[in-house]
Amino acid sequence: MTGVLRSEWTKFRSAPGAVWLLVAVVAVTVAGGAATAATLRCPSTGCTGDPAEISLTGIQLSQAVVAIVAALMVGGEYRTNMIHTTLAATPQRIRMLIAKTAVVAGVVALAGAVAVPAGVLVGRPMLADRGLTLALSDAAVQRAAFGSVLYLVLIALLTVGVAVIARDAAAAIGVVLSLLYVFAILAQMVPDAELRENLREIAPMTAGLAIQATVDLASLPVSPWRGLAVLAAWAFGSLVVGGVLLKARDA
Amino acid sequence: MSEATIVVDGLRKRFGSTQALDGMTFTVQPGRITGFIGPNGAGKSTTMRVILGLDRPDSGAALVGGQPYRTLRRPLCHLGSLLDAAALQPSRTARNHLLWIAHSQGLGARRVDAVIEEAGLQGVARRAAGGFSLGMRQRLGIAMALLGDPPMLMLDEPFNGMDPEGIIWMRGFLRSLARQGRAVLVSSHLMSELQDAASQVVIVGRGRVLADTAVADLLRTSSSLEEAYLKLTRDAVEYRAANGTEAAR
Numbered sequence: 201m202t203g204v205l206r207s208e209w210t211k212f213r214s215a216p217g218a219v220w221l222l223v224a225v226v227a228v229t230v231a232g233g234a235a236t237a238a239t240l241r242c243p244s245t246g247c248t249g250d251p252a253e254i255s256l257t258g259i260q261l262s263q264a265v266v267a268i269v270a271a272l273m274v275g276g277e278y279r280t281n282m283i284h285t286t287l288a289a290t291p292q293r294i295r296m297l298i299a300k301t302a303v304v305a306g307v308v309a310l311a312g313a314v315a316v317p318a319g320v321l322v323g324r325p326m327l328a329d330r331g332l333t334l335a336l337s338d339a340a341v342q343r344a345a346f347g348s349v350l351y352l353v354l355i356a357l358l359t360v361g362v363a364v365i366a367r368d369a370a371a372a373i374g375v376v377l378s379l380l381y382v383f384a385i386l387a388q389m390v391p392d393a394e395l396r397e398n399l400r401e402i403a404p405m406t407a408g409l410a411i412q413a414t415v416d417l418a419s420l421p422v423s424p425w426r427g428l429a430v431l432a433a434w435a436f437g438s439l440v441v442g443g444v445l446l447k448a449r450d451a
Numbered sequence: 452m453s454e455a456t457i458v459v460d461g462l463r464k465r466f467g468s469t470q471a472l473d474g475m476t477f478t479v480q481p482g483r484i485t486g487f488i489g490p491n492g493a494g495k496s497t498t499m500r501v502i503l504g505l506d507r508p509d510s511g512a513a514l515v516g517g518q519p520y521r522t523l524r525r526p527l528c529h530l531g532s533l534l535d536a537a538a539l540q541p542s543r544t545a546r547n548h549l550l551w552i553a554h555s556q557g558l559g560a561r562r563v564d565a566v567i568e569e570a571g572l573q574g575v576a577r578r579a580a581g582g583f584s585l586g587m588r589q590r591l592g593i594a595m596a597l598l599g600d601p602p603m604l605m606l607d608e609p610f611n612g613m614d615p616e617g618i619i620w621m622r623g624f625l626r627s628l629a630r631q632g633r634a635v636l637v638s639s640h641l642m643s644e645l646q647d648a649a650s651q652v653v654i655v656g657r658g659r660v661l662a663d664t665a666v667a668d669l670l671r672t673s674s675s676l677e678e679a680y681l682k683l684t685r686d687a688v689e690y691r692a693a694n695g696t697e698a699a700r
Contacts, residue, residue, distance in 0.1 A: 210550050214544070215543065275539060280537075280538060280539060280541065281535055282538050282540055283538075284505055284535060285538050286501050287504070287505055288504075288527070291526055291527065292521070293520075394558065450500075450507060451500075451505040
């Protein structure tokens with residue numbers, strides 16, 4: 201297994217642009233949070249809102265970059281037919297998938313572990329100017345931060361699974377972004393209140409981002425950790441389907 | 452059975468309405484070059500993909516040193532292969548391409564540098580492989596096939612895109628591999644490329660073996676390898692026509 205892992209790592213670090221995409225994950229996370237904090241409009245009675253969620257708004261954008269990173273790791277091999285070489289070198293296909301998934305998860309976790317604290321630290325003084333306190337010692341804030349890193353990792357896993365199913369990077373990116381954004385928007389448009397809530401509970405993005413909430417938890421469609429578990433279920437499901445197809449199909 | 456033998460036994464594989472493999476059966480023995488010859492669409496590449504575990508046959512089996520390829524832990528140390536020289540990420544350097552493959556087999560950079568030299572790629576190893584001519588990519592594919600110092604090699608159309616000098620180099624190179632006792636299977640659709648190199652030929656058409664014989668024996672009944680090949684594959688075409696009439700009945 202170590203050989204396959206090392207192989208996938210070598211592939212990743214020698215892929216053009218891979219490192220820059222990780223830098224982009226950090227930049228977009230920080231910039232997104234800062235822009236949201238800077239443009240926050242508050243009533244004369246003072247700002248209300250969830251400071252942790254605001255400072256981590258950038259995740260909603262950087263998840264798209266994460267999806268691109270993960271989709272290219274898989275889809276790029278299919279576009280070039282390099283997958284044939286990969287599977288000739290590691291004919292145990294599930295082992296290959298596990299190694300690839302582990303490398304993608306690892307690099308995204310690393311990018312997230314830089315991006316999230318950076319986003320919080322940049323957003324914090326901007327929010328303080330508007331009278332919102334982001335307490336770093338608050339357990340809920342720490343959970344939101346740690347959970348946001350996990351959120352990005354789960355988005356990467358979801359995308360790896362979808363890309364293995366689709367065998368095409370562009371298609372995988374399209375499917376994942378639809379699943380994240382379009383599902384969330386459609387859920388918002390449903391007139392029936394109960395159905396709307398139900399959809400928000402199972403939509404990977406709205407459910408998963410519940411992990412960022414630090415105030416007014418009772419109003420959430422799902423509790424933070426349960427919400428992240430919903431996203432994890434999506435990711436796990438796509439990887440299982442991807443694994444079954446990878447094993448069964450001709451390469 | 453020798454450890455370095457590739458056995459293809461009764462492979463059948465259908466893609467839609469095409470019977471790509473129709474009972475393909477032959478054995479590749481160590482210490483010689485076995486030419487794998489047939490017209491386009493005869494099932495050469497599909498057979499090789501089945502041997503590598505990339506395609507699953509509908510029935511039949513392929514064994515590499517007595518084992519199915521998919522069960523091998525460091526497969527490139529058993530069977531080195533070159534199937535599609537263009538199947539690489541074009542912006543990765545040749546050396547990095549070989550490096551990730553080496554790592555997957557538990558091999559290191561030293562082995563990579565050794566095969567780079569063997570394949571004559573020293574000058575271009577740190578260039579993006581996407582800029583290589585097809586002939587250079589074939590050499591890169593050869594380097595890859597040699598990484599695990601395997602007792603068996605399988606090369607699909609390795610002469611493709613090679614200039615005359617490259618063809619001569621490749622022939623000599625294949626011969627030296629066989630002299631070292633390795634089993635070498637080389638597909639080609641051009642007889643002239645394999646002339647004087649292969650000692651055994653497996654001639655295929657329509658997904659099955661038409662002839663599996665020593666080159667010396669073929670030359671006893673035909674004036675040249677080419678003539679023998681044309682005679683055999685013409686029969687295959689006639690067989691197809693007869694078969695079609697039968698199906699229509």
